[in-house]
Amino acid sequence: MASHRRPKQPGRTRVTVLTATAAAAVALSAQAAHADPGAKPTKSEAKEKVDKFYEEAEQATEKFNGAKQKQSKLEKEVGELQDRVARGQEDLNKLRDGLGSVATAQYRSGSVDPSLQLLLSSDPASYLEKASTLNQVSAKQAETLKQISVKQRALKQQREEAAGKLADLESTRKALAEQKSAVQGKLAEARDVLNQLTEKERAELEAQEKAEAAKSASKAKEQSKDSSSQDGNSKSGDDSSSPSTGKHVPASGRAGAALNAAASKIGSPYVWGATGPSSFDCSGLTSWAYAQAGVTLDRTSQDQANDGTRIYDQSQLQPGDLVIFYGDQHHVGLYAGNGQVLHAPRTGTVVRYEAMSNMPFQFGVRIG
Secondary structure, eight states: OOOOOOOOOHHHHHHHHHHHHHHHHHHHHHHHHSSOOTOOOOOHHHHHHHHHHHHHHHHHHHHHHHHHHHHHHHHHHHHHHHHHHHHHHHHHHHHHHHHHHHHHHHHHTSSOOOOHHHHSSSHHHHHOOOOOOOHHHHHHHHHHHHHHHHHHHHHHHHHHHHHHHHHHHHHHHHHHHHHHHHHHHHHHHHHHHHTSSSSHHHHHHHHHHHHHHHHHHHHHHHHHHHHHHHHHHTTTTTOOOOGGGSSSOOOHHHHHHHHHHHHHTTOOOOOOTBSSSSSSSSHHHHHHHHHTTTTOSSSSSSHHTTSEEOOOOOOOOOTTOOESSTTTOOOEEEEEEETTTEEEESSOOOOOOEEEEGGGEEEEOOOO
């Protein structure tokens, strides 16, 4: 007989859990609706986002700089290899042409048996002289064949090397395009955030940047006066200025010349990929500054980190030393004394002084 039991009703505990879950879902939906991702950011939020995008753009910029430097190097190497291959092929063609002429001459002169030529010759002495010459030609021909063989092997190796360089160059060009796109993408994201602000808010942020630039210019004048004062004290026997005391240390030598060159560019705009003389990115400024002192640095901050002796103790830094920031070493500036760095910060800023404490210091690099 079939059972007619009533279905079991859910217990109070289960009803409570279901009710709580539904309530939580409603609350989360309300929070999601309230935290609209497309909502207009506050000025401080916008600045934080923009700064983040600019920093990421600078990371991509240094990768772009590295790819561009590699591309230039590869293009030069490929060009030299192709020139060598062309010259080698020309030499090989000449050797083959010479060998062909000798072979033709020998064929024509060897159509009659040599012993019969001697018997029929009206001048045996002349014939023997010609025979001796033919032996010399044969020896020369053997040497030519050897040269051709060597030249062919060299050409094959050079062609293979050129093909490898060309493949590497094509890969580098793709990487260059990708990094360029990455930089432009980050800058576009920053512009999108700024465009969400009112005109007044954008003007306030711009004024803030100009205030930083003005502060830097003022700092530059102070540094210049301090340098002159310290130079005078040094001449009078005062040796109290050292990195560890926090006092200004006059820059000297090539490092000093580089620092002075960079200081002459205070106020110049940051432009990604730029190496001067009117605009710079971070490693573009340092490489340009040291070039004015007769020193060639690598193009990127990561490579410049290996261009000299590393200094991990900030108290041992001297003016003109390179200063590397961030764990991936994507930013570089010049130590200016008093815990200050002279650098090209990022898009939207200019070359200026800034406290080193504003960025995660990794180490200094002394160019020796």
